[in-house]
Structure formats: structure tokens, C-alpha cells
Amino acid sequence: MQIFSAIEAASETLWDVAVIGGGPAGMMAAGRAASLGARVILIEKNHSLGKKLLITGGGRCNVTNAEPDRQKFLAKYKDDGKFLASPFAAWGILETLDFFHTRNMQTKVEAHQRVFPVSDSSQSVWDVLVAYLRESSVTILSDATVTGLSTDESNVTHANIRGGKIIRAKSFVLATGGTSHPETGSTGDGYTWLRTLGHTVREPSASLVPIALTEPVKDAAGVSLPDAKITLFQNNVKQAQSRGKVLFTHVGLSGPGILNMSREVDELLKYGNVTIELDLMADMGYEKVNASLQALFKENSNKVIRNALRTVVAPALVPHILSRTGIDPDTACHSVTRDSRIALMKTLKHLRFEVSHVLGSEKAIITSGGVALTEIDFKTMSSHMYENLYIIGDLLDIDRPSGGYSLQLCWTTGYVAGSSAAASVANKKNK
Numbered sequence: 001m002q003i004f005s006a007i008e009a010a011s012e013t014l015w016d017v018a019v020i021g022g023g024p025a026g027m028m029a030a031g032r033a034a035s036l037g038a039r040v041i042l043i044e045k046n047h048s049l050g051k052k053l054l055i056t057g058g059g060r061c062n063v064t065n066a067e068p069d070r071q072k073f074l075a076k077y078k079d080d081g082k083f084l085a086s087p088f089a090a091w092g093i094l095e096t097l098d099f100f101h102t103r104n105m106q107t108k109v110e111a112h113q114r115v116f117p118v119s120d121s122s123q124s125v126w127d128v129l130v131a132y133l134r135e136s137s138v139t140i141l142s143d144a145t146v147t148g149l150s151t152d153e154s155n156v157t158h159a160n161i162r163g164g165k166i167i168r169a170k171s172f173v174l175a176t177g178g179t180s181h182p183e184t185g186s187t188g189d190g191y192t193w194l195r196t197l198g199h200t201v202r203e204p205s206a207s208l209v210p211i212a213l214t215e216p217v218k219d220a221a222g223v224s225l226p227d228a229k230i231t232l233f234q235n236n237v238k239q240a241q242s243r244g245k246v247l248f249t250h251v252g253l254s255g256p257g258i259l260n261m262s263r264e265v266d267e268l269l270k271y272g273n274v275t276i277e278l279d280l281m282a283d284m285g286y287e288k289v290n291a292s293l294q295a296l297f298k299e300n301s302n303k304v305i306r307n308a309l310r311t312v313v314a315p316a317l318v319p320h321i322l323s324r325t326g327i328d329p330d331t332a333c334h335s336v337t338r339d340s341r342i343a344l345m346k347t348l349k350h351l352r353f354e355v356s357h358v359l360g361s362e363k364a365i366i367t368s369g370g371v372a373l374t375e376i377d378f379k380t381m382s383s384h385m386y387e388n389l390y391i392i393g394d395l396l397d398i399d400r401p402s403g404g405y406s407l408q409l410c411w412t413t414g415y416v417a418g419s420s421a422a423a424s425v426a427n428k429k430n431k
């Protein structure tokens, strides 16, 4: 495996296969094509590969689903399952498991047939894939953002890289993913290019929905925090962070900051309990909050704390904050102890709530949208419009449930595209 620090060198080569997007689908496609002898470059805009893969399954990675009956498995993709019979005949669950097992990653089956690495770490999956790329001599071009594809009438000729360079290849595999967790690199770029090329792309729909809490602060319904820091935790491990407006409702939390994180919450809930932490003093560190509380209590030394605190926190939220901290609301400010003040500071910085569910999640489709399936040849994963273009993974408009079905789609479509891209190059050489 060669890592090009400069795009110059890579742009001087005519590659057999260029894979765009180093997520699970792209890594599988690149490794497979290279293992068949193709000269493969994998182009990734991040510095490292598989950033989203590492956060899957709450950091444990639900690799696939061990449903032994292929028909039952495909039925999980509902109507879209009929498109998948051919690729799954080439590479299904058993092949996927065998792939990981023979590379020393043992797996275990949990509830609902969900398969996880025995290590309980998505890093194990990442390690296997990166080793696969290394052993099959894939060239990785990281920190390289593709800005679009250029074509002639029936083929993609080159990928344009930010900065002006191009990558030429005989075949292109597109694996840029969908739009969820954009901080991992999945910003929907591939959808834009495919639309420009004439493909039908169903707009990925964001499921922005309020969140119900197990213990909503009903008395604070209507209170809005203009710019709270919102952090999601699972098993006490930080999963995501953002800032924005938060609104307390009768059932839980809403407001743009929460709505924008609802997809992540919904995804995480599939793997266990989720806690939302609000930092009500996001612009101040511990010391500053402590100092401002000290000043507040000094200024209002003869007032009771429930009244004094109203200048810092929305009045409807004050009783909840004090009850959480274990401070009697009628305590005079001059008798608030140091320990109580520190505890209050921690409550204000780390106001945690356990999520019950995401409202409307029964109906919401998490990542919905993508390239129309009728425009893909599922025997090869190639586009019907451009014969040397292959489209895989989350780019496809396939609805699926949680439980390992998304990643299995990546393994299967990645394998088939890698095989077909390499075979088509070999066929052309032999002619």
C-alpha cells in the first residue's frame, strides 16, 4: 500500500480503477478490485479512512445480520430486496463472515441476529479492511476532495480533485456515502455529481424530530435556551456534540439544536440508552461559572437562592436545577456552602437527561433517498448510463432497518463493484 502525499504523482497515472470514498463500501470495492490484479487508487477527502465506520453500532459496529435464510434477509429491504438477489448470490452474509473470520476477526451474534466483533470495537473491522487494502496493494490518496466527474458520451473520463488536478482511470467506483453524520465526511457530494450526470436521485430526507425524555421537565415546557451546548452520550461515551437552540416541551426537548441531532439520537438508540447533556453555560469554563455564582450570591446575599438564580437561568427551570442539585430553594444566598455552589455549577454545565424515544421514529426513515435502483445494473453495480461507473453503499436508494443491514449492503455492493470493475478492465486488456 502506497500513500501519496502529493496528488501530482497520482494524477500522472492512468489507473485501472479509481474508487471515490474510503468508507466501508469503497474500502471493500478497492480491496477486491486490487486483489484481482487491477491497479487501484482509493480517493478519500479525510486524512483517514472509514470515519463513520468507527462510530457504527455505538462504537461496536454491527457488522451484519446472521439471518441464515437469504430470502428472509432480502425481505428486510422490502421492495428493494428484488434488486439485491443477484449481488447477494455473489457475496452474502456467509462470505462476509468468512472474510472477517479468516482475517482473525472473530464475531458474536447478539439479539435479533445482530453480528458484532468479539472485541466489541469497530476498530477491529477497520483494521481488517485497512489490512485488506495493504495486502492487495491499493494506493490511498487521502486529504483529496473530489469536486466532480468528467465524462464523454458513455464513460467517466476523470475525477476532478480540489486544487485543479485530475485522476484518470478506466473505471470509477463511486462510494461517497449519504448525508448522515456529515462530520465524518458523508456530505452527499456523490448525489450532486450523479444528478449532474443525468441520474435520478431521490432527495435524501432528514428526519428532524423532537425527542421524548424518560423524565421530561414538564414545568419548564416552553423554556428556550438560545445557544446550549448539546452532547450525546451512550454508555457514558461521548458520541456527538453540537450547539444550538433548545426548547423544553411537555414530553422532552425540541428546538433546532435538538432537531438537528435527532437522526443521531435515533441511530444511537438502536444500540442502547442515550443521554443528552445540556451545558447551560456553554461560553464559560468551570472557573468562570464558579466566579459568577460567587458574585451572584454576594450581590444577593439576603435573597433566597430560587429568586437569585432567576437572573442566570430561565425562571421555570430554576426549581428543577435546584432539586437536581439537592439545594433547598429557600436557602438564603449567604448560606450556600462551597460544596453546594460547586454542585450547582456542575448541574448547570452537565444537565443530563435520559432519552425515551425520538418522536415519530416509527414512521421516520433514517437515511432515505439516493440513486434510483432502476438505473443500476445489479449484476455488476454499474450505471446504465455510464458503462465504466459503479455506484455502491449508501448512495443507493435502498430503505433498510437497523441490525447490520446497511453495512452488509456495503460489503455486498462493494465486493460486486470491485469484481466487475477489475473484470471489465481485464477484458478490455485482452481484446
Ligand SMILES: Cc1cc2nc3c(=O)[nH]c(=O)nc-3n(C[C@H](O)[C@H](O)[C@H](O)COP(=O)(O)OP(=O)(O)OC[C@H]3O[C@@H](n4cnc5c(N)ncnc54)[C@H](O)[C@@H]3O)c2cc1C
Binding pocket: 020, 021, 022, 023, 024, 025, 026, 043, 044, 045, 046, 049, 050, 051, 052, 053, 055, 056, 057, 058, 061, 062, 063, 064, 144, 145, 146, 147, 175, 176, 177, 178, 180, 181, 184, 185, 186, 187, 188, 189, 190, 264, 267, 268, 392, 393, 394, 395, 403, 404, 405, 406, 407, 408, 410
Ligand atoms: C451513528 C451511526 C451508527 C451506525 N451503525 C451501524 C451499524 O452498527 N451497522 C450498520 O449496518 N450500519 C450502521 N450505520 C450505517 C453505516 O454506517 C452506513 O451504511 C455506511 O457507513 C455507509 O458506507 P459507505 O461506504 O456507503 O459511505 P460512508 O461510510 O459514508 O463513507 C463515504 C466516504 O466517502 C468520503 N467522501 C465523501 N465525499 C467525498 C469527496 N467529495 N471526495 C472524496 N471523498 C469523499 C467520506 O469522507 C467517507 O469517508 C450507522 C450509521 C450511523 C450514522
